[in-house]
Structures are given as structure tokens and as C-alpha cells.
Amino acid sequence: MTCEREHNRTVPAAEQNALLAWAHRLRCDACRSAHQVDRLIDRGSAQMRNESIPADSLSMTLSAAGCGPEAGTAYGRRAARAELSRALALVGVGIFATTLAQPEQIGRSLFGAPQFPSASAQGVAGFWALLGIFWYLKPVAALLFQSMPGLATRRTVCLVATSFGAAVLWMLPSLRMHAPTSLTPAIGIGVNALLVLASTILGGYLVEQAQRIGASGRLGALHQGVAHLAAMTAPVLGLAAGRAVGPPVAAALLVLFGVMAALLMTRAAPLPRKAAGVVPQIRALGQAVELWQVAAMLLLVNGVSSFDALLAKRQAMEGFSSIEQHQLLFLAEGATLISILAYAILCRRLRLKSLLPAGIVANAGGTMLYLAYTGSVSFAFACAIEIVNGLAAALILVTLFDLAVRAVPRHCAYLGYAVLMSVANIARASSEIATATLSLSLSFASIIVLSATCSALALLVVVRLPRTLVTRREGEPAAGAASWARGLSAEA
Numbered sequence: 065m066t067c068e069r070e071h072n073r074t075v076p077a078a079e080q081n082a083l084l085a086w087a088h089r090l091r092c093d094a095c096r097s098a099h100q101v102d103r104l105i106d107r108g109s110a111q112m113r114n115e116s117i118p119a120d121s122l123s124m125t126l127s128a129a130g131c132g133p134e135a136g137t138a139y140g141r142r143a144a145r146a147e148l149s150r151a152l153a154l155v156g157v158g159i160f161a162t163t164l165a166q167p168e169q170i171g172r173s174l175f176g177a178p179q180f181p182s183a184s185a186q187g188v189a190g191f192w193a194l195l196g197i198f199w200y201l202k203p204v205a206a207l208l209f210q211s212m213p214g215l216a217t218r219r220t221v222c223l224v225a226t227s228f229g230a231a232v233l234w235m236l237p238s239l240r241m242h243a244p245t246s247l248t249p250a251i252g253i254g255v256n257a258l259l260v261l262a263s264t265i266l267g268g269y270l271v272e273q274a275q276r277i278g279a280s281g282r283l284g285a286l287h288q289g290v291a292h293l294a295a296m297t298a299p300v301l302g303l304a305a306g307r308a309v310g311p312p313v314a315a316a317l318l319v320l321f322g323v324m325a326a327l328l329m330t331r332a333a334p335l336p337r338k339a340a341g342v343v344p345q346i347r348a349l350g351q352a353v354e355l356w357q358v359a360a361m362l363l364l365v366n367g368v369s370s371f372d373a374l375l376a377k378r379q380a381m382e383g384f385s386s387i388e389q390h391q392l393l394f395l396a397e398g399a400t401l402i403s404i405l406a407y408a409i410l411c412r413r414l415r416l417k418s419l420l421p422a423g424i425v426a427n428a429g430g431t432m433l434y435l436a437y438t439g440s441v442s443f444a445f446a447c448a449i450e451i452v453n454g455l456a457a458a459l460i461l462v463t464l465f466d467l468a469v470r471a472v473p474r475h476c477a478y479l480g481y482a483v484l485m486s487v488a489n490i491a492r493a494s495s496e497i498a499t500a501t502l503s504l505s506l507s508f509a510s511i512i513v514l515s516a517t518c519s520a521l522a523l524l525v526v527v528r529l530p531r532t533l534v535t536r537r538e539g540e541p542a543a544g545a546a547s548w549a550r551g552l553s554a555e556a
Contacts, residue, residue: 281411
């Protein structure tokens, strides 16, 4: 600065050290202002050297200035719709393919008990647990993937490779290119390992696009709806297709998903240097208080709430046949899909602050309906219970997923998504074991009441959630994003 050069000529050399320079700035307004500007420039330069430019920085600046697509231009609206359509198509096909193509879904007759007719029930359960072990190690896959920038920036190639690789493994049994039983577990584990990696990449892409586009509710509803649709389709398709048609169907779905990923998936922005690596990822995840609050809610809602084995036993005691039990399951899944569709329509008009408590209370109330099984229950009344509970349970399910997408840290999309999904899966599996164990000492009614109470305890976490997560509708910018450009100009 000119003022500083003039003072450098007038101030003796002995006064050029830091202490005397600070004392001089106390007396000189011009030098003090110049020093503040220099510090601001130095801080901004250091930040630019250490962090990459955010992919959406231009859209954030234009939005804060009132010049972005939100200003109402036709081009901006078309671009936003096209971007959302690509994400919806890719996520929908990807979730359906990676769910339906799991060996325990469509391939039970090929990978399961018929391969080992002399195995006990415990042995069959252990076999499926071994085949699905990688689904519980999803955070490890996410951590390795996101901590290696070379892989993260080439996620399209990785996604195409994993989907095509799983398709090839699916065709091996139908082409009889392996021994009849010796390689069956290895092939099943390999298919699941590739599907887990593909699902992790797709989940990170979902979180990234939902946060950038502002469509966490719609993308989250699509994720949950397609997953339930695949779970409904798998038993029917598995029974109808059997050993001959099942592998080609799974392989065709995975190839279609790989082709769509190559055409629709956008290139990932490189991670900042301070966010890349295993230690920074774990540190960022540990500091994400909102994410762990959502994880606690998932544990409370899913903990001791999955009692399918006990319910099936109770329905058998009521005289319901296996066909009637499948009909009840389909009614519950159909009601769940209806509730998810309604959420996808209403999520842009309602705030999570009102939806979360309503969903928790509705889920607890729907669970209490199963107390009717303590007496005599007709099939018509059982159908009504499944429909009402399916509608109520889906509301909290999709609302929690919307909240989870919002709570994932910005540079931990893959790891944050994987951790939350693993928490939900482990809680659901542990719930089955816990309810089966508690049934030895508690009555069916006591387990139902305990399940509803645990779900209602999630209300204690809702009141602690940050307002930035629950007080805005889908598509509304967060407070930090809205003031980003204004804060930048205010500092200057």
C-alpha cells in the first residue's frame, strides 16, 4: 500500500519489527485499515490454496444476488428439471437393480438352501449371513473410496465396472462355468461385494445431487419407494424365474444400470486436500453432530421394532396360511409405497419440523395396532392393520431418510450415507434377534408395547435437532448457503 511505503521511509529501521509495527498501527488509521485488508487477502489466498472451488459456488453467488435459476428464468427452470430428471432416472434404476440383483433376493433357488439340502436351519441362516457380510462393511468401502481422490473423481468408471462385473458373476451359474456347489458361496460373496461398492457410489451420488439440487425429499422418497418395490418384486420374480431365467434378468438389470450410469452420471468434483484421506474423513464424520443425532433416531425407531418372525408365528397361530401371510406382506408394502408417493408430492410444501413428530407418533400408534393379535383376529382386520401400519411406518421412514441426506457432511457424502444405512441395517437385524430373545421371557403384548415406546423416545432427539435442518422446506436454501455471498462481500 502507498501509505505503508511512506511510513516505511519515515519510521526508523529499528521500528520495523512486529511489536513496533503493531504499536504504529494503533496510532495510524490508514495503516490499520491497510493491514486489515492485507490480512483478509492473505486469509482468502490461503483458503483458495487449501480448498478446491466448490462445484456450486457460481450458483450460490448468483442465487444470493438474485440472478440464479431461482430468479425465475425459463432456462434456469429447464436446467434444474433436466438435472433432477437425470438424477431420478439413475437413482431409480440403480436402487432397483442393486436391490433385486442381490443373491438373497432373486437368487435364493440358485444360491440358497437347495444347494445344501442336508443343512440345518442355523446353517442356512449362517450361509446367508456369510453371503451378505459386505453389506455390513459398507462404511469401510465408502471410506476407502472417498479417501482416494483418484477413485472418487472417476466414480462413473468404477460404477460401470462394478455393475458389469456383478452381471458377469451372475451369468456364471447359468452358463455352468463353475463347479456345481464348490464355488457357489464365493460367487455369491463376490456379487454382493460388487453390489455393495456400486450401492455406495450410487448413495454418495444421491446425497451429493440432493444437497446440490435441493431435492432431498424427492430423491429420498424415490430411494425408499424403489427399494420397497424391488423387495416386493423379488419373491415373485424369484419363484417365477427360478434357476433358468433369474441370472439373465439380474445381469440385464445390472448392465442397464451400468449403461445409464455411463450416460447420465456427472463428473465428481475433486475433494479439497484437507478433506482427502482416511483421517480427515473420520475426523469430519466425528464432528458431524447432526449426523449422529439422525443415527440415534434410526436406532430408536428401528430398535426393537422389527418383529417379523414373531408376527409370522402369531399369524400362523391364528390359522393364516402362507399365501395369506404373503398377501398381508404385499398389502403392507403397497400401503408403504402410497405413503412414500404422498411424501414425494408434499415434501416441498411441508417442513420436517412438523413431519418428524407426526411420523414418530404415527409409527408408534401403528405398532400398537398389533396388540389386536393378543386376541382373535380375522383376516380382514389383519389386512386393515397392515394397511394402516404401512402408511404410518412409511412416513417416518422417508422423513428420516430426507433428514439423513440433509445431515451428511458436504465432503463426506459416501461415508456419511454408508454409515447411516449400516446403522439402519444393523438396527433392523439386531431387532429381529432381540425380539426373538425377549419372546422367551416376555409376552407378545409386552414386546409390542416396548417397540412402540422405543419409537416414541425418538421425540427426545427431535427437539435437539438444529433448526437449519428441520425448519426449511425442500428446495429452500440453508441459512449458511443463503448468506454465503453476502458474508463474502461484507468481509471485503
